[in-house]
Amino acid sequence: MQVEVAERLPAEVVQEVRGLLAAALAADGVRPVSEESELRLQHGGPVGGVDVTARDDAGTLLGYARLELPPGDPEAEAELVVAPGSRRRGVGTALAARLEELAADRPLRVWAHGELPGSAELARRRGYDRARVLLQMRRPLDDVDPAPEVALPAGVSVATFRPGTDEDAWLRVNVRAFAAHPEQGRWTRGDLALREAEAWFDPAGFFLAWREEPEGPRLLGSHWTKVHPAGEVGDEPIGEVYVLGIDPDAQGMRLGRALTDLGLAHLRAAGLSAVLLYVEEDNTAAVALYERSGFTRHAVDVSWRRPADRG
Structure with a gap:
């Protein structure tokens, strides 16, 4: 050999x-x-x-x-x-x-x-x-409202990602949101560009929460969804909560829940029947939150x- x-x-x-x-x-x-x-x-x-x-x-x-x-x-x-x-x-x-x-x-x-x-x-x-x-968790989307009414804090609005415009703001929040994560928190502009060039990338499924401030709009968090084609992680296409990140300064504003609802609604409206996400097994608070949201354990890495x- x-x-x-x-x-x-x-x-x-x-x-x-x-x-x-x-x-x-x-x-x-x-x-x-x-x-x-x-x-x-x-x-x-x-x-x-x-x-x-x-x-x-x-x-x-x-x-x-x-x-x-x-x-x-x-x-x-x-x-x-x-x-x-x-x-x-x-x-x-x-x-x-x-x-x-x-x-x-x-x-x-x-x-x-x-x-x-x-x-x-x-x-x-x-x-x-x-x-x-690393746990892979899944939940069905059949009970998800494809057009939810999401409550946002005063002065906060949600828009989809603008390629060529929002990269730097997103990377700044990503580093802060995942400062303790051994992989996600190290992403560079090049890492982001590679994914933007992939066939699966769809800015319409990439939601950003902005707050108007005197010096201009400030990004507080985002929910980036992904769609896996049939045969990649299952027999049918399946959505993913690809990156969900909230700036530490915006914790407690319930933005994570609002952005999650918008992302799941987008995947449901696209005709998908299920969604997956990955979470560290020892992050017991996050695992419990996802379980309360209808996710169950599917596989482990x-x-x-x-x-x-x-x-």
């Missing part, structure tokens, strides 16, 4: 990997890597990121991994996937061993999407501990962590 590392894969290999990802999705019913890893596979990523491929002696692609080694970050993070027909043949072990070598003296976190039995086996066998759990001194 040949395991190779590249800072950027050639276009033809990117297409090979995308085919492998599609095969894994069809076999397992869950996306094998995150949206972020797919974007970095296709467009490249920040300094320190690499793509890792595993092939047999005939050159057939057996597995893929994406590793992030950000300069200055004390830990490394990765995702890996093995082709459905090549599992339990040592491919996952070979990829994991190479990721560990590349991580060197950094602890390594590896995401397992859907918590499939094979991923848990591999992680425990190689000395990883279950470190972080697990981050497994291997200390640097576990050789």
